[in-house]
Amino acid sequence: MSEITKSELDRRSLLRRAAAVGLAATPAVGMLSACVGGGAEETANQATGTKSADNPLGIDPKKPVEIVIFDGGLGTKYATDVDTPMYKKKWPESEVKFTATQEVSTIVQPRLNAGDAPDMINNSGAKMMDFGAIVAAGQAQDLSELFAAPSFDIPGKTVAQTLVPGAVEQGSYDGKPFAVNYSYTVFGLWYNATLFEKNGWTVPATWADFTALCDKIKAAGVVPFGYAGSNAAYYMVRALLTSAGKIGTEQVLKDIDNLKPGAWTAPAVLEAAKAWGEIGTKYLEKSFLGLKHTEVQLRQNQDKIAFYPCGSWLENEQAKDTPPGFKYAVAPYPSVTASDKLPATAINAAAGEIYFASSKGKNPRGGMEYLRVMLSKQAALEFTKLTKSLTVVAGASDGIEISPGLNSANDAITKAGKDVFMGYLFDTWYKKLHDESLSAVNDLMFNGGDAQKFCDRMETAAQALAKDSSVKKQTRS
Amino acid sequence: MRHGKYPFIIGFLAVPVALYATFVVAAYVQTFQLSLTSWSGFGVIKYVGFDNFVKLWEDELFWKSLRHNAYLLFLLPILTIALALVFAFLLNVGGGTKGGVTRGVWGSKFYRVIFFFPQLMALAIVAVIFGRVFSSDKSGMLNGLFPDSWSPWLFLADERWALTCILAVLVWQAVGFYVVLFSAGMGSIGEEIYEAAALDGATRVTLFFRITLPLLWNTIQTGWVYLGIAAFDAFALVNIMTVDRGGPDGATSVLAMMIYRNTFEYSQVGYASALGVVLFFLTLTFAALTLRVTRRDAV
Incomplete structure (x- = not known):
């Protein structure tokens, strides 16, 4: 969100452009050929496992999960040093494939269309994809099950119950939740x-x-x-x-x-x-x-x-x-x-930073489980410490001295009381x-x-x- | 010999033709197809007839972008070719004739290298550098040169001049290449022609207009088409340098920028394809017109 990279062309898109210009100066359209027609076909063979109290989302503990994190103002350390280790600790046999990018749409959109979607995607930055269009195309996993599942580390509560008011609604489209808006700004x-x-x-x-x-x-x-x-x-x-x-x-x-x-x-x-x-x-x-x-x-x-x-x-x-x-x-x-x-x-x-599981990925349940890990109190607190950004997990960092700006923001929320609006x-x-x-x-x-x-x-x-x-x-x- | 001819030719052509058919022709066909749909870039494709073209007709930004492309199309080739011709002439013939050999101005070998430098740099880097050159406050290179008492020139942040800044960078970048191209062209003009003209008492100006220019005409014509096509593009500079990418307030928007935004940001691939189709015909028309209008009998 904060690292604005819209003006930076990476090498790949530049090369593509150079090629397109040489051909006849209709650059962007030439690239489209790569994306046409995808997205319609159904994905077979999605990984599933047996649901249990220990595995509420029913993931296949042996299947790898692939995540893509936007490398911007929040960095990627929270994913590599906190979330992934926590996930691996719970599911040692499930490999986590990690990609960091500043150009989410460049990397992810062709893959969504080609039916080769990563399982969990952090859709953010200046090159973020139009999430409404992704939902409309049925590429995003319905997260109702995730929000109804028990919290990762707060006993007796569902994931939804551990979040600040409005957090689920903000990622909802036509009443169904499709995105976790993780950071609270x-x-x-x-x-x-x-x-x-x-x-x-x-x-x-x-x-x-x-x-x-x-x-x-x-x-x-x-x-x-x-x-x-x-x-x-x-x-x-x-x-x-x-x-x-x-x-x-x-x-x-x-x-x-x-x-x-x-x-x-x-x-x-x-x-x-x-x-x-x-x-x-x-x-x-x-x-x-x-x-x-x-x-x-x-x-x-x-x-x-x-x-x-x-x-x-x-x-x-x-x-x-x-x-x-x-x-x-x-x-x-x-x-x-x-x-x-x-x-x-x-x-x-407002809750911001969209994280969603791709419904057409190979392991959408693994993607949801990764999100459940992120929404744990422990992961949320570490995220706040690392990124100096609050999360939608209610009260995860209460009473902890973090930084002047963040404490000031916390104060402002307290003073506003019921007059916080999204x-x-x-x-x-x-x-x-x-x-x-x-x-x-x-x-x-x-x-x-x-x-x-x-x-x-x-x-x-x-x-x-x-x-x-x-x-x-x-x-x- | 004869029976081996076709396999030989086909063997050479197959790969390039296949590549061209896949990555150019097929892409174009698909662009034409998509321009009749309301495809968002994700999911199902729905046909909507010529709706996109109607929308385009009513889109103010489209006409604005078209005017900007036209502005570049008019000025970029003229300025670049004029400058490149002058420089190339100075480098090759400008020093006059000595001992029967025409030569360039003093130090021309050094200049030739300097002129080519901009061509070696990636356009993205050029754009970033010129973003700093044209920066709208005192930290900018140009504004830094002005006395402190002046209020800074806004350059890219000024609707009236932003596009001219882009044009200046395009010219700066392109001139070097055309200097080299025209130099090569001038090199192939026979020494004896210059010599004969010089004997007849022609000045440098006469030499330029009566000998160099006519004999270079084919090269110039090609350069004109290339530069025109470059003027239809200008995407990288606009994307990287300008305020709000295409701003302020659409003041630097060009067709390629619109295509990019509609495709990758607004999820309106159908609309973007319609823009692509328009650009396709514009480019084609331009190339055909240029070649026709500038056609001359061989000298």
Whole structure:
């Protein structure tokens, strides 16, 4: 999720491209030949074993299981050093084949179509596959059995019962769970607690406080707010829509997800776009439009930028660039109006990082068992320690001092209480609409802050999508 | 001898033809087939007639991308060929005639190597490097050259200039190759022709326009087609260098980028194939037109 590799072509795709250009300059389409026609045939010979209390998913203990992990901000250590050893300890005869990649779709999609799917896949990163399309094509294993199975190491509870509320729903399509969204991310305004303390800046709760503080920060020679327009505009989309959600409750975001007519032109969205557009015009540097997330994040580490909208993976991603004394902390987005329906402490926290078992693999049950291992309390705690990212396993890291940023995120969740909301899903459901939102938000923030234009443009795109019968629609309630 | 001829020819042709048929012809046929479907890239294929082409007609980004391709198609060959011709002329003939031998400007052997350098670098690396050159703040190479008091030029982050930045890199990368190509072409022009012209008192400019250019015409024509096809592509640079890949706000989007995104990101392989079909016909038309328009009688 955090390691954005969209701009890096690997050698393979480059060679392929070079070949395609030589042939007649229709590169991507030439490659398609490799993928056509697959996916329809049924897989025979899937490994199964006998179900028992010790083997609730009924895996064949002797069959190997193949997993693919996205090698990004979270690294792969949690899989190689924690999950796999735990799995091997339980099933010593089942070999674990492990692949790490930064280009999930490049590696996995042709294999799905060729009927040679890995058993468990971490679908993440800029090259992640369109998961809605995978579900629609019947390539993802129904995980109902996994969530109903007893937890790996919490006695007396099913897997589903050990998770934070909403974790199962977030990976559900038409009411059936197909994905484990493993990491639990807190979104907000990230800042350096040390810098704020030194300057006597306090975290704002209202928009007036926010702009007043931004003026002060600007006067001190620091850019008050920044995000990278080149490849991380989706952090800004999330900031804007979180504000919209706080103004008018999560229903605003549900309407957006459900492509309801008028969802994007709703007063809450317009209000949020206006407020953020003003921040963009007054406090954002124009040159950030051309920068990448790593460049902007580095500037924050150098105390050249005060606030950065991001998720809680930020601290871990920046670990090697963070100077000593720099203490990450997160603040909820300030209330935009006095009549916001959610309090200022309300925060957007969502389960993310899709892990799914492939229904067409050779050992989907093994893949599910691997997921069950990942959802154990022990694996979750180790994951949090290694990646500085919370998991959907409820309370797995409670009472453990991990890092300033993570503890701050944990605090924010506690303070928000019942006002933690999941946010929106259209970004994973409809990637094309998501991309449109990136262009639109960049235009809003860097190009004069025309909120009405932002809303109208997104509304048009959303309604065009709603009419497009070639895209499978999702709904939530 | 005669009876062995066909097996001999077939033996040579079988493998390349089979490869071509599998990886080019079959792929194209499949692209045409898929362009009539709403296939997502996964699972069942459903035919939808010409829906994709109707959608395409109404897609603003498609027309925008097409305009960008046209812009590159117009300027890339002209700029590259003009620059390459000038450089090649300077390298080969620009130094004037001495002792009956025409030669290039001083140091031309060294320059020839320098010119070819960009061609040796992978396009992905070129794109990353130029991403730094054009960076929109003070850390960028160009912005770093400007005085501190200037506010940084946005380059790729400026909708008006982003595509021009891409064009500049394309030209920079291509020029070296065409310098070498045209140099080779110039080398094959007979010494005596230049000599005769020089005796008649032709200046360097006259030499260039009256002798070099006409005699190089076939080479230039080929170069034009190649560069045109490259202008239909530009994918790697757009993908790596630009804001939001094709931005800001679609300002650098090209057809190849759209095909890639629709295939691998939006799961709209059917639509992407329709784009591919359009690109196929555009490329074909361009090549045919260029060869026809620039046709000349042999000199």
